Amino acid sequence: MEQNFYDCIDCGTENCPCYLAATGDCLVCSRLAGKDYCDCNWKGVCIYNEFIQSGKKINNVREEFTAKVEENKRYGQDTVVLVLDVGRGFALKCAKPGSYVFLKRAEDEDFYNIPISVMKSDITGGKIHLAVKEMSAKSKRITEVQPHFEHIDAGTTDSAGKANENIAGSNKRENIGGEDSLCVRGVYRNGILGIKSLIGPRGKVDTDRKMMIVTKGVGFAPAAHMLEWIDGRARADIYTDTDKIEEELIAEYLPQRLNGKRENIDLRREFEFKGTERISALYKAGGYDTLVVFASDYYIEQIGKILKIDARSNNFRLCCGEGVCGACAFTDDFGRTFKMCKCSGIMPTESF
Template identity: 30%
Template sequence: MDYEIIDCIDCGTEYCPCHLALSGDCILCSHLQGNEFCDCKNWHGVCIYKELFDNGFKAKEGRKTYKCKILNKTLLEENLLELRILVSKALAESLNVPGSYVFMRAPNDNLYYDTPISIMDVDDENNIVSFVIELKGIKTKSISNLNEHDDILLRAPYWNGVLGLKNLNKTHDKNVLIISRGIGFAPMMPVLKKLYTRGNNISLILDKGAFKTDYIDELINKYNITPIYMNTIDKGELPKALKDYLTINKFDLIHIDGPDILISNIITYNDDSTSYSCCNNAKMCCGEGICGACTSRYKGHVVKRLCKVQVDPKFIFEGRRLI
């Protein structure tokens, strides 16, 4: 692929047009970027400008914050927490897709404590959403102080936790490889579920990284998949065992849930004919493209708001300014 197709995760949803349409920063609409001609980058069958006009040139109402209930709290190891949270039926259904995440905080904390947490599993029959959280700073430690049956606040739903969703959604009855490391095990599970239901032949490589717990064993057992455990990063490079595996085996799609260096190394090393999807490692703060925490800058003065931009993983690092 030598042509980058950019999409917006919220286009055509109840959250579009958003505040970016008011500031001249709409991701797709040329009119709302300040141009005189109509040249949408990716037509969804919905005119964003017309939607803004019909809404009185005001942004649509954003995501709501829901008060939910913690059903179970399990400290898997010193810095690894699992929460099972009871939510509404509508919220459970909206989060039951790959790439879903929420902003989570304790009820007594102000909104500065909102922290993005990916979905690990959704039990849509009982409206229970499961999360695994790595306890790293003040936000996640505040969440860990809550107890079972306490209330917790979720701002949701958000969907851009996976990049390359088009590649993922069109893959069925193919040979697929999923590579996941550390905390990436949790957001990997909705992807595995999606690919499994599409009849794909799935190979799974797991690297526990700094963790000791195989906290997804019970979920993986549902899909009759035997994972291969191996180290995926060795001093910033792909280990020989992983390189050999990629050389011997050919896959139509590779999904990667791990650090950017792992994603970049695999895309660079592997065959260009392979399609990719991966976790979105951008730093999220507002989730609406406003705060700028998620932005990455590229050559040609291009800025990508990765909380909303959907792009093929092959273009995440190409032309990216690191300084």
């Protein structure tokens, strides 16, 4: 009998059992996947028992809701940070590294939904900060949405008493009666493949680790979020490739409590002109035991050829996030198919 080899990021959470239990496709429970025996490796509360006892109920379906855009700040040509008012409960759920949400405009069809990593979760204020790179139609639709505010005359002050030059400097544009909200669905958890190996299922940071974190472009967003969670409890040095991201954004969102250093790295030069020596040398010289890469599949593949990657950005095509549509499917060398929006235990490093 082959033992179940899947590891589901939602297993044992408030969102388990999910749709896959109802359709007979649970990734972890063989009985909820149509078998008449149990071969699961799961050490928590029995999913089968939970599902049957609750009258075959799906737990806490992730409903779409409307969140006000509190800020829309542009960095450079094509990167926008959106701050959404989601409430404290939701912001708390977004605090774990690897959290992401789906966004779209209320008037748009569901296929406009776009997955965006949480860059910062402000639990006290009930807000989340998301860095959006304008790539094409979907991302441009959401970055157009501005916060609501009244027209501001030069030389006056706003209700908080701030001088209006500051407001003009924060990229706000007049938006009276315009669309000022976005539809949010989440929270989803599998934005970082391998995250469980870094912080454990209960979110405990392994303080003995010495991490090298490499980011390129908006890959900085999940890194900033992870560093916020680590909160200086483990050594973590971050190497940022600023080719496609503004220095100003990094300066604003790099957590202050950083137990480590920040350096810039030029990945294109690393791999096109210098070979692979420098990144290997950096890893060895730093005495790191953990490598985390938030970059495109191309660079993950290049780095994966020379160093073992422990965690990486989930760049698979996330569409429903629920393990239902199959858009994120990955088939390994043994012919096994994984739904990468749910499966957290495997970490392909080839490009797809």
